[in-house]
Amino acid sequence: MSVQKEHVIEVLRTVQDPELGKDLVSLGMVREVQVTDGVVDVHITLTTPACPLKSTIENDVRAAVMRLPGVQDVRVTFDANVTTDPRIFQKLQVDVRNIIAVASGKGGVGKTTVAVNLAIALAQEGARVGILDADVYGPNVPLMLGLDQKRPTVKDGKIQPLEAFNIYAMSIGFLVPPDTALLWRGPMLHSAIRQLFTDVAWPSLDYIIVDMPPGTGDAQLSLAQLTPVTGGLIVTTPQAVALMDARRGLVAFRQLQVPVLGIIENMAGDVFGVGGGEKAAQELGVPFLGRIPLDPEVRKGGDTGAPIVVSRPESPAAQALRDLARKLAARVSVMSFQADPDLRVV
Ligand SMILES: Nc1ncnc2c1ncn2[C@@H]1O[C@H](COP(=O)(O)OP(=O)(O)OP(=O)(O)O)[C@@H](O)[C@H]1O
Numbered sequence: 001m002s003v004q005k006e007h008v009i010e011v012l013r014t015v016q017d018p019e020l021g022k023d024l025v026s027l028g029m030v031r032e033v034q035v036t037d038g039v040v041d042v043h044i045t046l047t048t049p050a051c052p053l054k055s056t057i058e059n060d061v062r063a064a065v066m067r068l069p070g071v072q073d074v075r076v077t078f079d080a081n082v083t084t085d086p087r088i089f090q091k092l093q094v095d096v097r098n099i100i101a102v103a104s105g106k107g108g109v110g111k112t113t114v115a116v117n118l119a120i121a122l123a124q125e126g127a128r129v130g131i132l133d134a135d136v137y138g139p140n141v142p143l144m145l146g147l148d149q150k151r152p153t154v155k156d157g158k159i160q161p162l163e164a165f166n167i168y169a170m171s172i173g174f175l176v177p178p179d180t181a182l183l184w185r186g187p188m189l190h191s192a193i194r195q196l197f198t199d200v201a202w203p204s205l206d207y208i209i210v211d212m213p214p215g216t217g218d219a220q221l222s223l224a225q226l227t228p229v230t231g232g233l234i235v236t237t238p239q240a241v242a243l244m245d246a247r248r249g250l251v252a253f254r255q256l257q258v259p260v261l262g263i264i265e266n267m268a269g270d271v272f273g274v275g276g277g278e279k280a281a282q283e284l285g286v287p288f289l290g291r292i293p294l295d296p297e298v299r300k301g302g303d304t305g306a307p308i309v310v311s312r313p314e315s316p317a318a319q320a321l322r323d324l325a326r327k328l329a330a331r332v333s334v335m336s337f338q339a340d341p342d343l344r345v346v
C-alpha cells in the first residue's frame, strides 16, 4: 500500500510538542512532508534552534510515522523560526524578537558571566544573538568578550555593535568616560540606555541579552520603560541569603511587569554549598532553571576574554550553561504561546 502525504500529516496530529502541549500540525511546526516510495521526509520548524526537546520530538515523529503501513524509513530535519515578542518592534522599530534581562538582588553573583555565556551558548545553537551591557557602574561585558581594547565605529549615524564569538555586543561603557558613571543621575542613565537600543545598528536578532547592574535601581526602571522586556532572569548564589536576594530581584521585575523566566543558581559548590537558588525558586513560586558549579576556570575565562563555553566547552560549568541556554530558549517560546494561544510557528 502506498503511503499518502495526508496520512502522514494525520498521524503527526498525534505528536505533541511536549512543552507547548499541542500537536505539531496545529502549532504549524510541520513545514513539509514528502513521500518517496516508502521513505518519508518530515521537515519540522522549531520555535528555537536551542530547543531542548529536539531529539524527543524527532523520536516521537519517527515512531508515529513508522506505524503507518508501507513506511520503510522516516527522515526528520529541522530548522527554527524563533517566536517574536511583537511589542519590541512596535515600540523600538528594531528587528529584535526577544529581549531578556539578567538581574540580581546584589552584586558579584555572576550576572555578567551568566549573560555572556548564555548569549554565546544560544549562538552556538544557531540563534542570532546580541548582548547589551547596561551596567553603567561596572560595564565588563567587553572585558569578558575580549573586546575591551576595541571601540565601536559610527556609520550612517548609527553605532556599529562589535562582534565576538558570533554574537553582537554593545556596552554602555563605550558611551561614557570611565569613572564618571557614579555621578550619573536617573535621566542621564535613561538616555544612555535608550541610545543602546535606538542608536545602535543592531542586525536582525532572535535574542538580546541585557546585562543589568546589580540591585534594583534606576537602570531596571529605565529598561522597562524604554523597551518591552520579554522576560527576566534572576541570578543568585547558593547561600542562605539567596532567598532575600532573589526576592528583591523578583519584586522589582514584578513591579515593572516583566515576566520572570526563572532563577539560576551560580557558584554552586563546596565553599557556599548547594541549593539556595532552588529553594528560593520554590518559595517564590518561579521556575528554577538550574545551577552552575563554582569553577576557577569560569573566572579565568572571564578575565581573559575567553568565556567558558568557548574555552572549555566540555567542563561541567559550560555544560550547565548550555543546558540553561536551552531551558531559557524553551521558556521564551512557551511564554510567546501563552501570550498568543493561536500563534503558529510558520
Ligand atoms: N561559576 C563560577 N565559578 C567561579 N567564578 C565565577 C563563577 N561565576 C562568576 N565567577 C566570577 O565571579 C566574579 C563576579 O562575576 P560577575 O562579574 O559575572 O558578577 P556580576 O553579578 O556581574 O557582578 P556585578 O554585580 O559587579 O556586575 C567574576 O570574577 C567571575 O569571573
Ligand SMILES: [Mg+2]
Pocket: 111, 112, 113, 135, 138, 140, 211, 212
Ligand atoms: Mg556584572
